[in-house]
Amino acid sequence: MYPYGLIGNCETAALVSTSGAVDWFCYPRFDSPSIFAAILDRQRGGSFRISPVNPVPAGEQVYLRDTNLLTTTFHRSEGTLVLTDFMPCFNEGERFLSLKRICRGVEARGGPVEVECVMDPAPAYGRARTSFAEREGIVIASGGSQEVILSSTIPMTGAVQDVDGRPRFAYRFTLQPGKQEWFTLGFGERYFALGRKFPSSSDATELAARTSEFWQRWLDQCLYTGPFQESVRRSALVIKLLTYAPTGALCAAPTTSIPEDPGGERNWDYRFCWLRDASYGIAALFRAGFSQEAADFINWIRDRAYDHDFAMQIVYRVDGDPRLPEEFLEHLAGFDGARPVRIGNRAAGQRQLDVFGAVIDCMAVYQRKGGFISAKLWMVIERFADGIWELSREPDNGIWEFQGERKHHTHSKLWCWVALDRAITLARGTGYTSHVPQWERAAADLRAEIETRAWNPRIGAFTQAYDDDCLDAAVLQMPVLGFLPATDPRMTATIETLSQRLLNGPYVRRYDCTDDQGYLSAAFLLCSFWYVDGLIGMNRLDAAERQLEQLINLSSPLGLLAEGADPVSGTPRGNFPQAYSHLGVIDSAVRLERARAAQQAQAPSDTPSRERQEATG
Structure with a gap:
């Protein structure tokens, strides 16, 4: 079978591979241009990967019961990394809300794990060149009419690298057991142009609970x-x-x-x-x-x-x-x-x-x-x-x-x-x-x-x-x-x-x-x-x-x-x-x-x- 799990917010969706990579994602709708499309071209399509530095073996994927929250578990000799992916959506009173975010949680179990985060956007189906900027502890990637904002509960001290003529953001860190950390990818809005507050990772744990509850109650x-x-x-x-x-x-x-x-x-x-x-x-x-x-x-x-x-x-x-x-x-x-x-x-x-x-x-x-x-x-x-x-x-x-x-x-x-x-x-x-x-x-x-x-x-x-x-x-x-x-x-x-x-x-x-x-x-x-x-x-x-x-x-x-x-x-x-x-x-x-x-x-x-x-x- 295709080695992918599906996450989404009832407006768009993403495919997450057993290697921890978002290899397909279009926004703001299902039928919008892609910004990650590695399933269609590994070199030029773009992806967003969070995984152990050692990529072998691939992770084991399961959904949290009765939800569309996906976990990918990587077993390594030094420890286990659990990656949790979801897109927030929930009911607030009589209204259904879907937030324009991909939330990615990481947790080490049994020992510290060296983790690599690589964000390699390819806007407009890979037809637009990406430019990066850093501001207020976040990373902004934009190209054409698309822009994504990466934030984290961990201070990001990575660097923009040039690989095969395309820029990408890469960050390595050692994750200690005991606490779940989050990366949040905000999308769908021109934050600079609109003067809006950047999406934060600080509320990701709460959003995970609300999203899980939404799916479970719907399935009831x-x-x-x-x-x-x-x-x-x-x-x-x-x-x-x-x-x-x-x-x-x-x-x-x-x-x-x-x-x-x-x-x-x-x-x-x-x-x-x-x-x-x-x-x-x-x-x-x-x-x-x-x-x-x-x-x-x-x-x-x-x-x-x-x-x-x-x-x-x-x-x-x-x-x-x-x-x-x-x-x-x-x-x-x-x-x-x-x-x-x-x-x-x-x-x-x-x-x-x-x-x-x-x-x-x-x-x-x-x-x-x-x-x-x-x-x-x-x-x-x-x-x-x-x-x-x-x-x-x-x-x-x-x-x-x-x-x-x-x-x-x-x-x-x-x-x-x-x-x-x-x-x-x-x-x-x-x-x-x-x-x-x-x-x-x-x-x-x-x-x-x-x-x-x-x-x-x-x-x-x-x-x-x-x-x-x-x-x-x-x-x-x-x-x-x-x-x-x-x-x-x-x-x-x-x-x-x-x-x-x-x-x-x-x-x-x-x-x-x-x-x-x-x-x-x-x-x-x-x-x-x-x-x-x-x-x-x-x-x-x-x-x-x-x-x-x-x-x-x-x-x-x-x-x-x-x-x-x-x-x-x-x-x-x-x-x-x-x-x-x-x-x-x-x-x-x-x-x-x-x-x-x-x-x-x-x-x-x-x-x-x-x-x-x-x-x-």
Whole structure:
């Protein structure tokens, strides 16, 4: 797995390596320029490392229980160094506050440890040169429009060094046991220009306690108590961390250009809010017991709809800006040499018809859990649903964002049906029923069309697109969306065919045909969770539990999941950590637990399930 832990404050995030280095950090938002980007170029990307002078072996990372506070422990013969990293965020009365700081605590145990602090900023994705200044016991590094301020509870007597033509600040000191010391990196404001007080490290211990309490109290809402509780709770913490608090938008992943396939060009910037991804993620949180995130996200969707006269695009910046021009950073070497390094995402201009269904489905979950559908929000739902039939007549780029010829993708048509089906449900729950008859007719016509044109009797499966031969794991969503039960003979046959052609152990690839960029070998972890959901739908609960356990075992030691994996070696692929993968953990675990409860309610307590009977002969 990638040797990184994630910290964040619900506005931006950083990756901290097992060597104690912040190797990825953008500010002030997830989708802002980086100031540390060593994951994309070890020489020019920049990093901020605090570690023993002796770098070997790497540290052992764990999160403080039920929080996003990360510890990295370095064991040395002379003593042990414990590094604690977090970004402060907490509630103050009714307000949520996220401070623009990275706090890094160091504590020696068992003996003194010689420690090295190296701050090597590379502002603006490494395109701006850094200059350093010292003032009032702090170190200021600035370049372009970015500036960071380093303070410490220890007097810093380091020096600025020139390494490979770039300046960096380095400081060595001996840390004695008995007291935790702090380094604080302030960011996001031009302190000199604004005449503001510099961020201090003196309150870091208090901020750690308040931040820990915030995460623990937030997690107390979790309703899941099944066998995968630890993984579900960690996944919820990841999704919450990736939620941009000022708007409620969910960032798909905090990174860019970690390749889906080595040696190719599938290196994408995922630091934005895809309406589909976010709808999935927020709905998963809601099912697990977290409600405020759904309200915030739905309000953000409502505002985007009114701001753009209901002409929504599929992806936005987390602050709602629709402009995501794609650019190559040619000066960066890339993650393990994978190029190009991209910022921005040209998929913003694509047509993906499933988006509206995902959004309306999220609103239906919200209503079912007691959420209020206002007249203003209903107007958004009604406008979306009214346009679905006409949209469904058109081909699109599909969920996988194909860049070649548009097709009539089965998954997209399925979600168009979902948009109508959930709009009907919402209408009956709110009393706004005047458009229901036309939606019912359109939904019936779409269902008949999908069942006729997406089903391929020759291969015995629903296919990627109408009148097609390509298999696509996205059709595995049919049962959980209520289109067809997994026990329908066509759905059962589809799951069986997909398992033969796309499944390898716990891994499920997206599709079995080439696309506009060639052959994609990597498995997509969300598809693997969809397969688990299919097994649950067929009441193969023991098999589903085994499959889910294997998927969860793919997590890093910290419980973090990437976008995908190599189905042969198990090597992680794609941006990290990925909201999609973590919502898959939550949804599949919750569905499995509900299915277990339903099975137990239907059968005598001393009667084993059919699958257990078969397993024991």
